Amino acid sequence: MVTFEVAGLADLIRVREGHFRFESGHHGTLWLDLDSLFVRPSVVAPFARQLAEQISEYSVDVVCGPWSGGAFLAQMIAEQLDLAFAYSQPAEDHLGTDQLYARPYSIPTAFGAHLAGKRVAVVDDVINAASAATATMAALSAVKARIVVVASLMTLGQVGRQRITELGHVVETLQSRDHTIWPSNECPLCASRVPLES
Template identity: 40%
Template sequence: MQAKVEHLLPEREGHFVFESGHHGQVWLDLERLFLHPDRVQPLAEALANRLRGHQIEAVCGPLVEGAFVGLMVASSLRVPFTYSEPVRDHRATGLFPVLYPIPKSLQPELNGRRVAIVNDVINAGSAVRGTLAALTECGAQPVAIATLAVYGDAANELAARHAVALETLATFPNRIWEPSACPLCAKGIPVDA
């Protein structure tokens, strides 16, 4: 499964700033992941199979690509699908300046339900972190995080901190840094656009 996932993830190396505010050396052009949804569908089915033992009652996927995977997984599990959407928190300073609220009209569908957060890829975990907070606020019970791939350690740490299961099809090494500790910045390497 690892090789199938790796084949679908368009990767670039350089110096990048992620949505979370962290810096890193690997960027994934995830917009390209869904050019051919038929290639992603078997992976979504595999994720759904891993979630079956968690008694999932709904799926929530962070927009954009995470929601696409989430919709496929929810369809396979035959459970309701919802999504969270990124909104910049203009009051935030430092890391994780993006919130992931769930539309108000969908929140009642999640109240009291066992929910899986389904994402495309987890690196720093900004989208999943924001979605976890939004689910808790609307009375849902997050029980699992499922993703096609995990880069680095953030997903494991996030799942452990929130006492939820982590299901992934592939794991890849990756290092991310806080801006003040970025070795690429220290070497004067400019940030890629």
């Protein structure tokens, strides 16, 4: 396994190379360690400010992010833009499956009642396959919110960006990085019997 830093976010994100299964069910070769990204909010703040500037062009009412990293970033951006905040939470019983985009998210009741008709920016820390972002979009649609933009600190590859674009939404990001992911039945690492890492 090789560990290296992502240019531009070098102090924030550690990257591992190997064979990984993502929340979306896809397999890929890069794993971003995002658990410690928000331990020191002041370090993330300059990036959040940049993303907030991009989001401000969309006349947003609410900033919503998937739990946990997306929610922390969404709250920072909502505070900077003096907007309302909401978050989505994943179902716990859909982990570890190769079925694509199987894990649903929901909006907590306390937030859902205030989202109908509101213009919402969906924010995630990093978008790879866009599983959390698109599940959040579905949860927001269920409470009659209007999604106007999807944003992240970084996008990996084209799968997630393309999925969001096909759903009719714009993606704003600070940085993009090449990354290829595959459905498990097309994964060359699985075909070569490379074990999945945890």
